[in-house]
Amino acid sequence: MSAYQQDIYDIVRLIPKGRVTTYGRIADYLALGSARMVGWAMNQSHKTDPSIPAHRVVNRKGELTGRLHFGTPTRMQELLEKEGITIKNHCIVHFDQLVWSPIEIE
DNA sequence: CCTATGACGCCGG
């Protein structure tokens, strides 16, 4: 596996339970130049390490755009709700209050 | 080598 891919997974593993972040924020933090790369890495994550909390990564508006890549179409939403997050129409409620950034790492 | 394809995002109208 490539280095940048490992870096992405490392960041995703640091997202606090009950919080989420975006493809773009991870890409910016790692200076990848493309948020698509983060999306691609998430798509591969289950093969590399199924324990990666990929459900905590959403697009910049807080929409669950990756939901169809989980086992069932509702799996991603269920995982987030289990962490106390509310979703309405495939979109995280109070997204701006829940979103987290890698910059917050201490 | 070249084209198509995204779990993306910015910008302009």
Place this chain on the structure above:
DNA sequence: GCCGGCGCCATAG
């Protein structure tokens, strides 16, 4: 705010 267009870049074919 909603599109359409475009830049982005790893991968697949």
